[in-house]
Amino acid sequence: MPIIARAGQSIGCFLYVLATQAAFAQHSMNPAGTDLSEPEFTVMGFGDISYISRDGSSQDGFAIGQAVAHLSASLGHSFGVFGEFSLTARDTEYVAEVERFIVKYAFSDLLKLSAGRYHTPIGYWNSTFHHGAWLQTTTSRPEMVRFGSQIVPIHFVGGLVEGNIPGETLGLAYMAGFGNGRHSNIARAGDAGDVNGDNAWMFQLHTSPARYRGLKAGIGYYKDVVSPTAEPEVDEKTASAYVAWAKEAPEIIIEYLHSTHELASDSSVSGDVDAWYAQFAWRLSGKYRQWKPYARYERNRIDDSDPLLGDLGLDYDGGILGVRWDFNPYAALKGEYRNEEFDNNGRENNFRLQVSFVLAKL
Amino acid sequence: MRMNAFQSLGKRMAARAIASGLAVLLFSTHGSTQEAVNESAIAIVVHKDTQVQNLSLNELRSIFLADQQFWPDRTRIILLVRAPQSDERTFVLSSIYQMDEAQFRQYWIAKMFRAEVPRGPKIVFSTDMTLELVLAIPGSISFMRANEVTDQVRVVSVDGKLPNDAGYPLK
Numbered sequence: 001m002p003i004i005a006r007a008g009q010s011i012g013c014f015l016y017v018l019a020t021q022a023a024f025a026q027h028s029m030n031p032a033g034t035d036l037s038e039p040e041f042t043v044m045g046f047g048d049i050s051y052i053s054r055d056g057s058s059q060d061g062f063a064i065g066q067a068v069a070h071l072s073a074s075l076g077h078s079f080g081v082f083g084e085f086s087l088t089a090r091d092t093e094y095v096a097e098v099e100r101f102i103v104k105y106a107f108s109d110l111l112k113l114s115a116g117r118y119h120t121p122i123g124y125w126n127s128t129f130h131h132g133a134w135l136q137t138t139t140s141r142p143e144m145v146r147f148g149s150q151i152v153p154i155h156f157v158g159g160l161v162e163g164n165i166p167g168e169t170l171g172l173a174y175m176a177g178f179g180n181g182r183h184s185n186i187a188r189a190g191d192a193g194d195v196n197g198d199n200a201w202m203f204q205l206h207t208s209p210a211r212y213r214g215l216k217a218g219i220g221y222y223k224d225v226v227s228p229t230a231e232p233e234v235d236e237k238t239a240s241a242y243v244a245w246a247k248e249a250p251e252i253i254i255e256y257l258h259s260t261h262e263l264a265s266d267s268s269v270s271g272d273v274d275a276w277y278a279q280f281a282w283r284l285s286g287k288y289r290q291w292k293p294y295a296r297y298e299r300n301r302i303d304d305s306d307p308l309l310g311d312l313g314l315d316y317d318g319g320i321l322g323v324r325w326d327f328n329p330y331a332a333l334k335g336e337y338r339n340e341e342f343d344n345n346g347r348e349n350n351f352r353l354q355v356s357f358v359l360a361k362l
Numbered sequence: 363m364r365m366n367a368f369q370s371l372g373k374r375m376a377a378r379a380i381a382s383g384l385a386v387l388l389f390s391t392h393g394s395t396q397e398a399v400n401e402s403a404i405a406i407v408v409h410k411d412t413q414v415q416n417l418s419l420n421e422l423r424s425i426f427l428a429d430q431q432f433w434p435d436r437t438r439i440i441l442l443v444r445a446p447q448s449d450e451r452t453f454v455l456s457s458i459y460q461m462d463e464a465q466f467r468q469y470w471i472a473k474m475f476r477a478e479v480p481r482g483p484k485i486v487f488s489t490d491m492t493l494e495l496v497l498a499i500p501g502s503i504s505f506m507r508a509n510e511v512t513d514q515v516r517v518v519s520v521d522g523k524l525p526n527d528a529g530y531p532l533k
Contacts, residue, residue, distance in 0.1 A: 042474060042481050074480035077438040077501075082477040102477055108432050128476065135472055164429070168420045171429070208429070210420040213460065248465070329464060360471050362482045 044070040045359035046132030050139060054350040064089040065356070068099070068131040078106045082116075086131055099131055099155075110163040117189065120156035121175050121204050122222050123255045124242040133356035137251060137281045137324055139336045140352075142298050143316045144257060144275035151275055151300060151314060152238070152257065153182050153224070155189035156200065171208035177201065181224035182236075186308065196233060200224035214247035225264060226308060233264035234308045238273075248283035248292065261308040271306025275299070281324075292324040313343035331357040402509040403525035404453055404532040405517045407492070409502045412437070416519040419458075419531050425503060426458050427469075428479045433501060442495055442504035443483040454505055457532055505532075 048065035067087045074080050084100040104114035121127040126145045129136045144151045158179010165172035180190030181200035194200075206218030222238040242255040256276040263269035277298035284291045300316040302309045322336030336352045406422065408414060413435055417425070424430040431439055444451040446463060455461055461469060470482040486492045489510045496502045497514045508525035511517055523530040 040481060044471065044474065070475060072474060072477065072480050080477075080480040082480075100477070104477065106431065106438075108436050109430055128472075130475060132475060135468070135475060168418065168424065171424075210423070213423065326464065329467060358471060360474075362467055362470050362485070 040074045042070075042072045042074075046070075046134055046357070047359075048133040048139075048354055048356035050352055050354040052350060052352050055348045057350075065133060065354070066131055080104050080106075084131060108163070110166065112162050113159070114162070115159040117155060117157045117191065118160065118177075120153050120189075120222070121160070121177065121202060122152055122220055122238060123240040123257055124216070124218065124244050124253060125255060126152060126154060127204075128244075132358065133354065134330075134332055134358045137292060137294050137334075138279070138296060138320065138322060139334050139354040139356075142255070142277040142279075142296070143318060144277065144298065144300050148187050150187050150309060150312060151259070151273060151302075153189065153200070153222070154187075156180070156202070157189050157191055158200070168210050171210055173206055173208070175202075175204040177203075182226045184227055184229040186226060186228050196225055196227040198225035198233075215243075215245055217241075217243040226261075228308065232307070235262045235264055236260075236308065237262075248281065249285065251279070251281040251283070251292075251294075253277075253279040261306050263307045269305070269307050271303030271308075271310050273303070273306065273309060274301045290326045292326070294320075294322050294324065296320045315343050317341045317347075328357075330360070331355065402507040403530055404450060404457075404505050405508040405511050405525045406503065406505055406520060406532070407496055407511060407515040407517055409496055409500050410514075410516050411500055412503070412516065412518075414518055416522055419521050422520055423458055426454070428473060428483075431479070437501040440499050440502040441483040442486045442492060442499075442502055444492070444505075445485050445487050450505060450507065453532075 046066070046068040050063045050065060051061065052063055053060045065088075069085045070083070071085075072080060072082045080103070082100065082102045082104070083098070086097050086099050087094045088097065098117060100117055100119060102114050102116035102118060104112060106112040119126050119130055123145070125142060129141065131147075133139065140146065143149070145154065147154060156177060156179055158177055160175060160177040162175040163173065165174060178199055178201045180194040181196075181198065182188070183190045184195050200223065202220065202222040204218055204220035206216055208216045218241070220240045222236075222240075224236045226234045226236050228234070236259060238257060238259040240255070240257045242253070244254075245252040254276070257273070258275075259273040261271055261273070275298075277296055279294065279296040281292055281294035283289065284293075297319045298316065299318075300314060302312075302314050304310045318338060318340040320336055320338045322334055325333045325335075327333055332355070334352070334354045334356070336354070338350045338352065339347055340350070341347045406417065412433055414433060421430065425439055426441065428439075428441065433439055443454070455463065455466055459466055459469075470479075473479050474482060484495070486495060486504065489506050492504045492506050493512055493514050496504050508517070517524060519527075520531050525532070
């Protein structure tokens with residue numbers, strides 16, 4: 001879809017949000033009592049501004065991150081709509097995007113059906129933090145799941161079935177999805193249909209044991225046939241595993257992903273992707289409770305023979321050290337040093353200072 | 363910014379909420395939360411039609427964390443939580459959520475952000491408001507001091523124990 005058309009579509013959605021809010025303002029003038037079958041709306045916003053300094057760069061300076069708007073609407077007890085819309089600064093323009101747009105019907109805790117545009121439920125980070133830098137400890141996502149990543153299909157358009165598996169001890173939950181695979185521009189989802197008629201599917205199983213509140217571990221699998229622009233079709237199979245301890249002292253996230261890409265017409269042409277990161281953080285206690293030092297190491301390796309990603313130069317090694325200061329209940333300042341190597345081209349240092357915030361009220 | 367039609371309950375309840383909120387603020391200046399709560403255990407109360415007599419502490423945590431969002435009869439669970447500054451809230455955050463205010467806020471924002479819940483917990487400002495809303499909303503669950511419970515709502519036992527029993531976990 002042309003960029004202009006996409007932007008127009010997204011701006012239309014922003015206007016829809018504004019119109020909805022106007023409708024809400026009128027609606028809220030009348031006492032609604034306790035009838036929860038009436039529509040109920042929640043709006044949140046996220047934003048961030050960074051200062052970035054790089055080795056030998058002539059473009060050091062401030063960068064406006066994403067401005068993100070969230071709308072969720074509860075339309076009765078079981079049906080809800082969720083939307084996430086972003087404006088991202090580029091060199092010469094702001095790009096509007098519908099990041100997520102989901103309609104969901106919950107039959108029970110065991111069975112929830114939804115359809116729309118998601119962040120693909122591969123691994124932990126991509127389905128936990130989404131947009132909104134305030135929610136994540138670090139200034140940015142790991143490279144393997146950065147927005148626009150080609151290693152992982154960040155977005156997915158289709159349907160999901162999810163739910164909790166009964167039994168409080170293990171806290172098992174599942175998620176299975178079926179829908180459009182990657183677009184021929186492999187960094188994008190197939191927003192207007194599957195480009196080759198061969199749908200993607202995925203499955204994820206995770207556990208959050210009651211005895212160890214804060215612990216979450218999961219495995220997942222994703223399968224698609226990708227048709228890159230002017231390239232032959234490629235079978236893509238991705239397996240992922242993660243373990244996360246979400247309490248803040250400590251916070252530990254380890255995630256691993258392995259993909260196999262194989263030429264659909266010749267299985268002897270294939271290659272593998274191995275990508276992982278480990279993040280560690282510790283919320284200090286007492287009068288220093290607003291401070292949270294953190295570190296992350298990450299590494300992505302792609303076989304040169306990989307028919308989908310082999311010649312894109314996506315190898316990466318990076319280490320970061322930083323500290324987050326929650327100077328306000330709804331805002332944080334993060335200072336971060338990074339030492340990175342892109343595509344084996346030598347290491348570089350950079351420093352980032354970021355203020356991020358959420359517009360929300362509980 | 364969360365805009366909740368539910369909060370428009372009319373002038374009478376608003377006035378009572380403000381008065382009760384002020385009372386809680388004044389009360390909270392005396393002694394610690396634990397001392398205040400020790401005067402009476404925290405009772406878990408539900409709408410009278412809810413077909414649940416007992417919850418394990420783990421089940422209670424799952425409900426308060428919105429990991430469990432439906433009762434066994436598939437009625438949607440509506441969680442009512444006291445506003446900040448109340449001793450009851452501070453006690454529940456510590457004993458059930460095992461979080462402080464900042465973690466609680468971030469937990470719910472993240473939960474809504476992941477589209478796992480359509481809304482956060484509904485905020486109530488007083489025991490009177492809690493009683494009125496638990497009475498009025500099928501599927502609702504909340505908490506209050508045991509000595510303030512009336513027969514308008516039903517108390518559920520936790521790990522098989524009621525607030526007056528020895529070993530009740532929310533004391």
